[in-house]
Amino acid sequence: MEDSPAALTIVILTGLSGSGKSTALRVFEDLGFFCVDGLPVSLVPKLIGLFEEKGGQRYKGLALGMDVRQADMDTDWGATLAQVKGASSSLQIIFLEADTQEIIRRYATTRRPHPLESESRGLEQAVVEERTRMTPLRDAADMVIDTTDFSIHDLRRKLQEKWASIRVSTGTLKVHVMSFGFKYGPPSEADMIFDLRFLPNPYFEKALREKTGKDAPVRDYVLAADPGREFLTRLTDFLLYLLPLYAREGRYRLTIAFGCTGGRHRSVAVAEAVFDTLSKAGYNLSLEHRHIERG
Template sequence: MQFVIVTGLSGAGKTQTIRCLEDIGYFCVDNLPPALIPKFAEICYQTAGRVDKIAIVIDIRGGKFFDDLFQSLKTLNNMGYDYQILFLEASDEVIVKRFKESRRNHPLASGGDIMKAIQDERDRLSEVKSKADHIVDTSNLTTRQLREELQRIFVIGEKFESLVITIMSFGFKYGIPLDADLVFDVRFLPNPYYVEGLKKHSGNEYNVKEYVLKWPEATEFINKVNDLLEFLIPNYIKEGKSRLVIGIGCTGGRHRSVVIANAIYESLKKNEHTVLINHRDIVQDVVEDVK
């Protein structure tokens, strides 16, 4: 039986997670009082396989009942029941934005101070986070990407890392991504923008890709960045980092940065890292030309 305890920060995507798990065959229960977990698990295990995928959401909405969680986990261990903990988190900025968009109040923001409520919740959840089998940062994930991550963990069986890597191409003239942890500048490469027939195309197209990658320094740069990342990634995971945003920038974010970002993305994906791709400014120059 697959028994999953879903928890994490308010606004980090637990509702979407439950919907995704239901879609892949899980029987889901939201906001179950933690003290009832052992009895619920016992009932599920007695179904003789008729209910073999269970997911329950436990979070601070339970108020004082949330403190029963650790005793219930200890009881599950003593009963010999296997379970996994999935912890969802997101950056403070993203959580604030999501609560503003939903017009809902944070469960701990009784005085209206949402930033304090988020920090209080992080403190309160720190122990259960340390026990989590899987940590997913949803800050930069769409619903589709979240679904893919859950399928990777619970269905496909591919290697899963707690570190989610986002490769983001961008244009320096539109600003460096505020959430970038690492930034690489590829403006040293010849610019397809000034090549006849390539200006209006993007780095996702073969002719631009072929032009950028024909330069020996482009291949050498990609290899050196990949070597650096393969050194850094396991150390970031060891340190407990859950999200890594790598910015690849050129002038406009449409040609060189897109090609290089795609190449690095494919390399990391080939090495079975959990990686996403985002071309932030790929349409900006087109919009400006139209204007």
């Protein structure tokens, strides 16, 4: 992502406790951002003002870690977000989450208490309560990352890939295009899922099996002839009709997922083609191939 010298890039890293926010902050620190964790929500506008005033130009931007531990998160978040968005700064919100059982496992491993645990609320109840309380932030996020199956190194790599793929253009609707493999499970954050297992499968062609949907021979095998060609035409027409309707209703973020058996061939080829079409149409986009290496 290229930063304009006239705008301060602000990244708010938030999400569920135990989903990897601290790791994400370290990634942005390595990318040259000035990072602050645990800042009260009401102080965010003041910090931004100080950062701009005191010469934050030597940093790529400002990354803020915010979660349910901030006592004013529930009451001040909406007003603060509106205030920051109303300024001239460039703002991106990244929300990290994970399956409840995985978060419980991580807390059991580290033996640390959850921020919402108490004498009357156990760990699982605390995770469920936090998920509910954090829903407004998730809904406002530009990017949602499910870290259930990620190691620390996976999260670092995926976050760097996702951040690098963000395309900034005019308009407010942010579209995340994703490929995945059904054998590994569909993505929980997807708003729309398209099952592509009706398309011809390159896996059964020996010359194509080790390639991916990014490679031209696989792409041509899937999309150069019917049914793939006709499907892609109808799909892109449908999306170009549908997305403006979502934007008109005030939708802020939309995740479109394409799945095949292993997430390596058909889903990747279609996701790449859709991403290319929507890029030319001027949408704010990010692209993820979740299972391309596993498939």
